[in-house]
Amino acid sequence: DTGVSQDPRHKITKRGQNVTFRCDPISEHNRLYWYRQTLGQGPEFLTYFQNEAQLEKSRLLSDRFSAERPKGSFSTLEIQRTEQGDSAMYLCASSDSPHNEQFFGPGTRLTVL
């Protein structure tokens, strides 16, 4: 297993367009997390799945943000009607149990023009 992977690595879009990012966690990791990182800041928690259940989504930044993990394996994060303020690095992490370290993917860098 090569770790957490994310696709695409870079995305440039125009304001108002929808974008979708994919995350493939480490095999057998039942916990999957999405974070956002803006320049000069640490990652900021967005949402969390345990298997296919989204157990925390109150930290999603607005109702334009949504995430799914339909079969408890890969996950997608969608941003509708993108705004310039959505430009950031979107990070995915996975873990196999609470209080174990989360392993991060390389991130998807989004630029909204």
Place this chain on the structure above:
Amino acid sequence: DQQVKQNSPSLSVQEGRISILNCDYTNSMFDYFLWYKKYPAEGPTFLISISSIKDKNEDGRFTVFLNKSAKHLSLHIVPSQPGDSAVYFCAASGNNAGNMLTFGGGTRLMVKP
């Protein structure tokens, strides 16, 4: 309200000397603390962690110290190597939102040959 703070945005150290990175937190519900290292264009990489029931954890050149009464933790790197040059984030978790991580703003470490 920043619950995890890294007050030094940057630190420069000579190769072979000790690097000390500091982190303060405010939320007394945090019970697990982690340090991550991040290179440009990559996701954070886990370094070392410590549970709140301990005050020290060591792994090779890396040691993390936790002072619960002061709500302070530090990462010591001895001896520092040029390859250690990166941004270091401290993170904390408690028993909420699937043990989501709350990150500090990061400290950029530069190790000079």
